[in-house]
Amino acid sequence: MTVTRDDCLAFDAKDPLAAVAAEFEVPKDGTIYLDANSVGAMPRSAPERLTRLLLDGWHGLRRRGWSESDWLSAPRRLGDKVAPVIGAEPGSVVICDTTSVNLYKLLIGALRLRPDRRTIVSERANFPSDLYVMQGANAVLDNRYRLKLVEDGKSVAEAVDDDTAVLALSTVDFRSSFRHDIAAMTRRAHECGALALWDLSHAAGAVPTNVADNRVDLAVGCGYKYLCGGPGAPAYLYVAPALQDDIQPVLTGWMGHAATFEFDIEYRPAPGIDRQLCGTPSVIASAAMEAALDVWAKLDVARAFAKHRALSELVVTLVDQGLAGPEVGIGSPSDPDSRGGFVALRHAGGAAVVAALGEAGVVASFRPPDSVRFGLSPLYHRYIDVYDAVERLGGVLQSGVWKEARYSREKAI
Amino acid sequence: MTVTRDDCLAFDAKDPLAAVAAEFEVPKDGTIYLDANSVGAMPRSAPERLTRLLLDGWHGLRRRGWSESDWLSAPRRLGDKVAPVIGAEPGSVVICDTTSVNLYKLLIGALRLRPDRRTIVSERANFPSDLYVMQGANAVLDNRYRLKLVEDGKSVAEAVDDDTAVLALSTVDFRSSFRHDIAAMTRRAHECGALALWDLSHAAGAVPTNVADNRVDLAVGCGYKYLCGGPGAPAYLYVAPALQDDIQPVLTGWMGHAATFEFDIEYRPAPGIDRQLCGTPSVIASAAMEAALDVWAKLDVARAFAKHRALSELVVTLVDQGLAGPEVGIGSPSDPDSRGGFVALRHAGGAAVVAALGEAGVVASFRPPDSVRFGLSPLYHRYIDVYDAVERLGGVLQSGVWKEARYSREKAI
Numbered sequence: 001m002t003v004t005r006d007d008c009l010a011f012d013a014k015d016p017l018a019a020v021a022a023e024f025e026v027p028k029d030g031t032i033y034l035d036a037n038s039v040g041a042m043p044r045s046a047p048e049r050l051t052r053l054l055l056d057g058w059h060g061l062r063r064r065g066w067s068e069s070d071w072l073s074a075p076r077r078l079g080d081k082v083a084p085v086i087g088a089e090p091g092s093v094v095i096c097d098t099t100s101v102n103l104y105k106l107l108i109g110a111l112r113l114r115p116d117r118r119t120i121v122s123e124r125a126n127f128p129s130d131l132y133v134m135q136g137a138n139a140v141l142d143n144r145y146r147l148k149l150v151e152d153g154k155s156v157a158e159a160v161d162d163d164t165a166v167l168a169l170s171t172v173d174f175r176s177s178f179r180h181d182i183a184a185m186t187r188r189a190h191e192c193g194a195l196a197l198w199d200l201s202h203a204a205g206a207v208p209t210n211v212a213d214n215r216v217d218l219a220v221g222c223g224y225k226y227l228c229g230g231p232g233a234p235a236y237l238y239v240a241p242a243l244q245d246d247i248q249p250v251l252t253g254w255m256g257h258a259a260t261f262e263f264d265i266e267y268r269p270a271p272g273i274d275r276q277l278c279g280t281p282s283v284i285a286s287a288a289m290e291a292a293l294d295v296w297a298k299l300d301v302a303r304a305f306a307k308h309r310a311l312s313e314l315v316v317t318l319v320d321q322g323l324a325g326p327e328v329g330i331g332s333p334s335d336p337d338s339r340g341g342f343v344a345l346r347h348a349g350g351a352a353v354v355a356a357l358g359e360a361g362v363v364a365s366f367r368p369p370d371s372v373r374f375g376l377s378p379l380y381h382r383y384i385d386v387y388d389a390v391e392r393l394g395g396v397l398q399s400g401v402w403k404e405a406r407y408s409r410e411k412a413i
Numbered sequence: 414m415t416v417t418r419d420d421c422l423a424f425d426a427k428d429p430l431a432a433v434a435a436e437f438e439v440p441k442d443g444t445i446y447l448d449a450n451s452v453g454a455m456p457r458s459a460p461e462r463l464t465r466l467l468l469d470g471w472h473g474l475r476r477r478g479w480s481e482s483d484w485l486s487a488p489r490r491l492g493d494k495v496a497p498v499i500g501a502e503p504g505s506v507v508i509c510d511t512t513s514v515n516l517y518k519l520l521i522g523a524l525r526l527r528p529d530r531r532t533i534v535s536e537r538a539n540f541p542s543d544l545y546v547m548q549g550a551n552a553v554l555d556n557r558y559r560l561k562l563v564e565d566g567k568s569v570a571e572a573v574d575d576d577t578a579v580l581a582l583s584t585v586d587f588r589s590s591f592r593h594d595i596a597a598m599t600r601r602a603h604e605c606g607a608l609a610l611w612d613l614s615h616a617a618g619a620v621p622t623n624v625a626d627n628r629v630d631l632a633v634g635c636g637y638k639y640l641c642g643g644p645g646a647p648a649y650l651y652v653a654p655a656l657q658d659d660i661q662p663v664l665t666g667w668m669g670h671a672a673t674f675e676f677d678i679e680y681r682p683a684p685g686i687d688r689q690l691c692g693t694p695s696v697i698a699s700a701a702m703e704a705a706l707d708v709w710a711k712l713d714v715a716r717a718f719a720k721h722r723a724l725s726e727l728v729v730t731l732v733d734q735g736l737a738g739p740e741v742g743i744g745s746p747s748d749p750d751s752r753g754g755f756v757a758l759r760h761a762g763g764a765a766v767v768a769a770l771g772e773a774g775v776v777a778s779f780r781p782p783d784s785v786r787f788g789l790s791p792l793y794h795r796y797i798d799v800y801d802a803v804e805r806l807g808g809v810l811q812s813g814v815w816k817e818a819r820y821s822r823e824k825a826i
Contacts, residue, residue: 062451071645097510235692279512288467368676
């Protein structure tokens with residue numbers, strides 16, 4: 001049974017999250033932005049919030065903003081708004097720094113919790129910046145760790161053993177959208193006495209991660225993708241409550257001190273998650289991010305994940321029924337439980353197809369060698385957007401215009 | 414000869430930088446914000462720039478902003494605008510992360526350039542977060558370094574010897590505004606074969622730091638104080654050109670990779686200063702900061718430093734001539750070459766005086782035990798502001814209202 005454009009209009013008509021899309025600005029020129037994996041859409045309230053922060057806060061309060069406003073509590077306050085999206089306990093998430101910096105902190109923190117072990121397990125398919133962070137952290141630690149990178153496609157679970165200190169993985173593969181089973185892999189790490197450290201960037205805000213239920217030890221993630229925190233938004237980090245007071249902070253700055261404004265010369269870590277903070281919070285960037293997190297706070301996240309799953313299945317169905325033409329395959333797993341936030345389509349034209357698709361009013365993204373990524377947001381994408389995007393892809397390929405498209409290696413996140 | 418209020422009006426009338434103040438919003442209620450050491454004033458252009466970034470960039474370009482806009486070049490572009498303010502060579506400064514994170518990076522990077530040495534020299538009077546970073550970095554390095562903290566007031570120069578890997582100091586004492594002689598201390602470090610790493614936070618944008626002429630090896634600093642980058646603005650870091658390709662980055666993330674978008678699995682540091690970058694730049698915060706840096710770019714910085722010196726001398730003169738009353742002393746050095754961005758006044762009432770002063774329309778700041786800080790900006794402060802602030806302080810003290818002021822430990826930056 002073929003899914004038609006009218007079917008998609010009908011799906012939208014009965015979508016319980018349809019009203020949420022109204023909280024985001026709609027592109028005026030009809031462009032479909034399948035960019036949820038890169039820069040999530042802007043909440044309508046963001047410009048007004050930022051202007052208010054600037055005029056009332058920066059201009060009106062100035063330094064008094066630190067004490068009379070909510071600037072210094074932003075890391076915890078926003079962290080508690082991220083928590084339900086990733087299935088975390090209140091008080092177990094802070095927003096701060098970048099994903100890479102947070103990974104560095106928690107990786108070294110975790111290694112010090114397993115001082116007799118000398119292996120970090122990850123995989124070659126991990127996001128490169130995560131691998132770079134591991135390599136750099138290991139260098140700081142005199143390269144005393146073995147960084148065991150499982151070949152793409154081989155079993156990570158088998159690589160974990162009783163020398164493994166940390167299993168550090170990205171939940172979702174940034175090329176294929178393959179999603180690990182967080183529960184199973186974390187259980188496997190624990191069976192061997194290792195800690196599990198997850199990068200949730202391409203999962204959180206699209207699919208369930210359930211860090212508490214899945215017994216995840218440590219996690220980090222990106223604020224500007226599915227969370228819609230704005231370009232270069234602060235990242236977040238999670239530490240399981242049972243570990244918070246055992247893990248020693250690595251980047252020990254004043255915001256992680258037990259008594260910041262006593263100005264002791266000796267560092268004493270704050271209790272709980274706060275010790276993972278280091279420098280002054282990015283107040284302006286946090287205000288933009290909070291606009292998005294307040295949209296999340298009003299949602300039933302389970303419903304959001306169900307919608308994402310339906311959008312993602314719709315891409316697969318439409319491609320399978322030939323709407324994009326015969327040359328397009330699905331590069332992502334067929335089981336939606338094994339897919340992350342985007343659906344990877346495969347076409348040998350790669351970046352040129354993405355460029356031509358952009359001209360045709362669909363913003364997607366490319367990752368080598370042949371992955372055309374459709375990043376789907378349960379907050380602002382409609383079923384009709386998915387239909388039209390796949391149809392436009394079919395048009396681009398059928399017309400052959402993509403062969404004239406200027407190929408350039410995409411320098412984009 | 415007594416300086417009068419009319420004299421101050423005359424100083425303003427012939428101030429060559431008077432026009433620069435018009436680039437900043439003037440407080441509507443007559444409050445005088447002596448907060449340049451905490452949150453510099455907002456440039457008038459900041460709200461419009463941020464709104465444009467949100468509407469044209471986040472909303473209009475979305476993920477294409479990474480490739481079609483100037484988002485990814487922000488760390489270098491803004492760094493090159495900070496460079497003249499600190500006297501650095503073009504291509505030797507990037508903005509990124511926080512001051513504390515940048516200090517961590519450069520401290521460990523520097524220690525690895527002096528592998529046979531085991532001492533870090535600093536002083537107890539250093540900013541506590543800087544000391545915490547040193548302690549935390551040393552813990553990561555198995556506490557193999559001796560952190561030699563010179564007692565306040567004793568000679569740092571004598572503490573440096575041929576076991577010293579790094580001399581790491583804040584240019585300006587955050588309580589007294591005592592300013593180190595960067596040239597002399599750096600020379601002393603070099604005589605012993607050590608590297609000099611400076612935190613410029615309470616100096617840059619107020620007084621000359623001349624990192625290139627002073628042969629400084631490494632420096633970090635805060636974006637939101639005298640630079641006026643906005644609350645929680647990105648910080649900056651400096652690496653002398655001769656060291657840039659020798660120093661190994663510590664927080665090795667994709668933005669510091671030689672070929673970020675080739676997605677190699679092995680980290681290869683970018684040439685030059687870029688290797689010090691780690692995660693995705695904070696695009697929104699950078700846009701606010703650039704509003705201020707573009708004000709700096711139009712200035713003769715030497716003229717700005719001359720004005721700051723005149724403002725700072727005016728505080729001292731007015732206090733010396735009794736305008737603040739007999740109980741107020743100057744806690745900063747009398748030689749302006751030995752003072753940083755603020756002038757510390759001493760009064761036993763401490764935070765209560767600062768609280769009462771706030772009620773009287775002067776926002777200053779307190780640091781224990783008795784330092785009332787007047788943070789002076791050459792960009793937006795007028796001579797008459799200084800006169801009125803000192804006079805209001807005199808009024809507050811003479812009336813005794815400060816004794817009723819609610820004392821609370823200031824939780825403010």
